[in-house]
Structures are given as structure tokens and as C-alpha cells.
Amino acid sequence: MSVLAYVESFKGKIKKNALEIVSYSRELAIKLDTNLVTIVLNVDDTSELNKHGASKVLKVTNSELESFDAKLYANVIAQAAKANNSNYIVLSSSLDTRYLAPLLSIELEAGYISNVVELPSSLNPFTIKRTSFTNKAFCDSTIDSDIKIIGLSSNAFGISENNTEGLLEDFNPTLSEKKITINSTEKVSGKISIADADIVVSAGRGLKGPENWNIIEELAETLGAATACSKPVSDMGWRPHSEHVGQTGKPVATNLYIAIGISGAIxxxxxxNSSKIKVVINNDPEAPFFKAADYGVVGDAFDVVPRLTEKLKAFKA
Ligand SMILES: Cc1cc2nc3c(=O)[nH]c(=O)nc-3n(C[C@H](O)[C@H](O)[C@H](O)COP(=O)(O)OP(=O)(O)OC[C@H]3O[C@@H](n4cnc5c(N)ncnc54)[C@H](O)[C@@H]3O)c2cc1C
Structure with missing residues (x-):
């Protein structure tokens, strides 16, 4: 038996959530009294994983796996799980892994629980806490299949340092026929993506129009943050759809989320709400967002935001 952690990467580099996946998987392996195996696809440097407890790392290098293909990736992870006798597979709860996990589940005849926030509370029956109803509640879910797939929620567990001497092993899976060909990909360049950001500065209809986003961008730039927006803002074309966050947009699980002129609709x-610290700036003291905020500023965004940016710049200088 072993725990297999699948770590996502982009262009040869491990993604931000990788260290949390490894930290969690290590603790799970300790709890199960078994070994941890980590699999990476086309990653150049895996040493960072060892600092967080990855003892054995399976390195797959294959140009066919350069772009994400859920079926192909699921098949590679399944082969690694079989080769390492892994009964527990840990993945993130990113869009890509939520796409591949059900396919992996079919290949391995495994039960799958997404949005997990803790280590299992019981091993027999295997019971684990997850969020439900779009993060408004928690529930304890049970898996009774032999193989179990755990999709860990971002920022749920945290990162722990555990310097481990790593064993790096090349893993050469047999690749099934590629069904998807990606002709081109477009990535917003020169900007921090919401998924990779530690801080997100987000704004809503309270900003009145796209011409006012300069104050949001300046604050974001000062903080090294990504920019985001509410749904109506992207619907009206004030901002690109890639910035729309919420139930029907992107999930945000950052360390700091600053919401400016956003009412705080459910x-x-x-x-x-998986973000750690939420700061709200709104001129209406009754805005629902204040109930979810850790810090709130009641004031006009056009007055508060430039002053905040100015103070931050002075502090950084
Ligand atoms: C099925 C469904 C799915 C949805 N999915 C999403 C989703 O994923 N994401 C999402 O965001 N919404 C979503 N919505 C829409 C959601 O219900 C709200 O309508 C939306 O979030 C409101 O956006 P807003 O806060 O920017 O605008 P408003 O509700 O208009 O709020 C603007 C806020 O700005 C404040 N304000 C005004 N002027 C200033 C100023 N000068 N300074 C400071 N504050 C100011 C106001 O007090 C107000 O609180 C969805 C709705 C439905 C029905």
C-alpha cells in the first residue's frame, strides 16, 4: 500500500498548490503508516517537493503530455497507482483535476471525494470532511471502495516544511492514443493569474465603469496581486471573463482577498470564501459583504483605494 500524490505543473514548473498537496499527502501517509509516492509530469526541478516531505518522486517526461489531456493524464496516474500499489490518491481540486478525477475513478474503480478540507477522521469506515453546497456547509463523506481518491480543497490544510531526502525515479507509462490535439493556447501574459496569486484585488459595480479600473490595477500592482471582478462587471464587458469570480466564475482561495464596491451576494x-483574509471596502455599511469580512472599510472606493495604494507604496519604499 502507498499514498500517491499527483502534483500539477505548467511549462516545466510545479504549480502553487503542489506543496500543499505534498504536505497533506505526507500526513495522510503517516496516519496510514505507509509510504508517500509523488508523481510529476514534465517537471524540470522537483527539489522543492522534497523540502515538504516528498520522499519518492516519479518523474514522467514525455512531450505528448505537455498540454493537459484529462483522459491521458488519468491513465498515466492510474498506471503509477497500480505500479506502486497505491490505495490512496491525492489530487488538488483545480478545474483540471476535477475533470480528470472521475476518469481516474473509473479506471481504478475508486471512490472519489472532492473539496476535502481535513485528514480522514476515521480510517474504517474511511470518513473525511468536505465542503458542500458551494462552500456553505461541511459534510462527512465515506468511501468504501478499496482505492480512494481525495481531492484536496485549496488552502484547506496549509503547507508544512519537512526536509526529506528524495528518491527520484523515472516513470515511463505506456501512453494510450491521444484523442485531443491542442493547436494553440492563449494565456494572459504579464499578469498574475487568479489561480497563482497570493493576493487578489477584486472590484464590482461600485466602480461605476471600466474607465475607473486604473485605481484597482494600481493597488494590485503595488501588492503584486491579481485582479478579479464580480459577475455583472464581466457580463457588461468592463473586465474580461477570465476575471469573473464566484459560484459561476473562478473559485478564489488566496491568502488575502480585497473586495472593492462588491455587495457580497451569496x-x-x-x-x-476559501480565501483566508477578506478585506471589504464599500460605502454602504449595510452591504452583506461586511458579514463575511475580516476587515472592513466603510467609505467611497474613489477616496479609500488611492489613499491605501499611496500608503502601501510609502510603506514598501
Ligand atoms: C445563478 C446566479 C449565479 C451568479 N453567479 C455569480 C458569480 O459567480 N459571481 C458574482 O459576482 N455574482 C454572481 N451572480 C450575481 C450576484 O447575485 C450579484 O448580482 C452580483 O455579485 C452583484 O455584483 P456587484 O456586487 O458588483 O454589484 P452590486 O450588487 O450592484 O453592488 C455594488 C456594491 O458597490 C457598492 N458601492 C457603490 N458605489 C461605491 C463606491 N463609490 N465606493 C464603494 N462602494 C460602492 C454598493 O454599496 C454595493 O454594495 C450570480 C447570480 C445568479 C442568479
Whole structure:
């Protein structure tokens, strides 16, 4: 038996959530009194994983796996699980892994629980806590299949340092026929993506129009943050759809989420409530967002935001 952690990567580099996946998987392996095996696809440097407890790392290098293909990736992870006798597979709860996990589940005849927030509370029956109803509640779920797939929620467990001497092993899976060909990919360049950001500065209809986003961008730039927005803002074309966060947009699980001129509708909160610290700037003291905020500023965004940016710049200098 072993725990297999699948770590996502982009262009040869491990993604931000990788260290949390490894930290969690290590603790799970300790709890199960078994070994941890970590699999990476086309990653150049895996040493960071060893600092967080990855003892054995399976390195797959294959140009066919350069772009994400859920079926192909699921098949490679399944082969690694079989080769390492892994009964427990840990993945993130990113869009890509939520796509591949059900396919992996079919290949391995495994039960799958997504949005997991803790280590299992019981091993027999295997019971684990997850969020439900778009993060508004928790529930304890049980898996009774031999093989279990755990999709860990971002920022749920945290990162722990555990310097481990790593064993790096090349793993050469047999690749099934590629069904998807990606002709081109477009990535917003020069900007921090919401998924990779530690801080997100987000704004809503309170900003009145796209011409006012300069104050949001300046604050984001000062903080090294990504920019985001509420749904109506992207619907009206004030901002690109890639910035829309919430229940029907991107989920945000950052360390700091700054919401400016956003009312805090339930559908917006559903997407951001995994963020650790929420700061709200709104001129209406009754805005629902204040109930979810860790820190709140009641004031006009056009007055508060430039002053905040100025103070931050002075502090950084
Ligand atoms: C099925 C469904 C799915 C949805 N999914 C999403 C989703 O994923 N994400 C999402 O965001 N929404 C979603 N919505 C829409 C959601 O219900 C809200 O309508 C939306 O979030 C409101 O956006 P807003 O806060 O920007 O605008 P508003 O509700 O208009 O709020 C603007 C806020 O700005 C404040 N304000 C105004 N002027 C200033 C100023 N000068 N300074 C400071 N504050 C100011 C106001 O007090 C107000 O609180 C969904 C709705 C439905 C029905």
C-alpha cells in the first residue's frame, strides 16, 4: 500500500498548490503508516517537493503530455497507482483535476471525494470532511471502495516544511492514443493569474465603469496581486471573463482577498470564501459583504483605494 500524490505543473514548473498537496499527502501517509509516492509530469526541478516531505518522486517526461489531456493524464496516474500499489490518491481540486478525477475513478474503480478540507477522521469506515453546497456547509463523506481518491480543497490544510531526502525515479507509462490535439493556447501574459496569486484585488459595480479600473490595477500592482471582478462587471464587458469570480466564475482561495464596491451576494461569496483574509471596502455599511469580512472599510472606493495604494507604496519604499 502507498499514498500517491499527483502534483500539477505548467511549462516545466510545479504549480502553487503542489506543496500543499505534498504536505497533506505526507500526513495522510503517516496516519496510514505507509509510504508517500509523488508523481510529476514534465517537471524540470522537483527539489522543492522534497523540502515538504516528498520522499519518492516519479518523474514522467514525455512531450505528448505537455498540454493537459484529462483522459491521458488519468491513465498515466492510474498506471503509477497500480505500479506502486497505491490505495490512496491525492489530487488538488483545480478545474483540471476535477475533470480528470472521475476518469481516474473509473479506471481504478475508486471512490472519489472532492473539496476535502481535513485528514480522514476515521480510517474504517474511511470518513473525511468536505465542503458542500458551494462552500456553505461541511459534510462527512465515506468511501468504501478499496482505492480512494481525495481531492484536496485549496488552502484547506496549509503547507508544512519537512526536509526529506528524495528518491527520484523515472516513470515511463505506456501512453494510450491521444484523442485531443491542442493547436494553440492563449494565456494572459504579464499578469498574475487568479489561480497563482497570493493576493487578489477584486472590484464590482461600485466602480461605476471600466474607465475607473486604473485605481484597482494600481493597488494590485503595488501588492503584486491579481485582479478579479464580480459577475455583472464581466457580463457588461468592463473586465474580461477570465476575471469573473464566484459560484459561476473562478473559485478564489488566496491568502488575502480585497473586495472593492462588491455587495457580497451569496453567489459571489460562494466562490471566494476559501480565501483566508477578506478585506471589504464599500460605502454602504449595510452591504452583506461586511458579514463575511475580516476587515472592513466603510467609505467611497474613489477616496479609500488611492489613499491605501499611496500608503502601501510609502510603506514598501
Ligand atoms: C445563478 C446566479 C449565479 C451568479 N453567479 C455569480 C458569480 O459567480 N459571481 C458574482 O459576482 N455574482 C454572481 N451572480 C450575481 C450576484 O447575485 C450579484 O448580482 C452580483 O455579485 C452583484 O455584483 P456587484 O456586487 O458588483 O454589484 P452590486 O450588487 O450592484 O453592488 C455594488 C456594491 O458597490 C457598492 N458601492 C457603490 N458605489 C461605491 C463606491 N463609490 N465606493 C464603494 N462602494 C460602492 C454598493 O454599496 C454595493 O454594495 C450570480 C447570480 C445568479 C442568479
Amino acid at each position: 453567489q459571489h461569496l460562494a466562490g471566494i
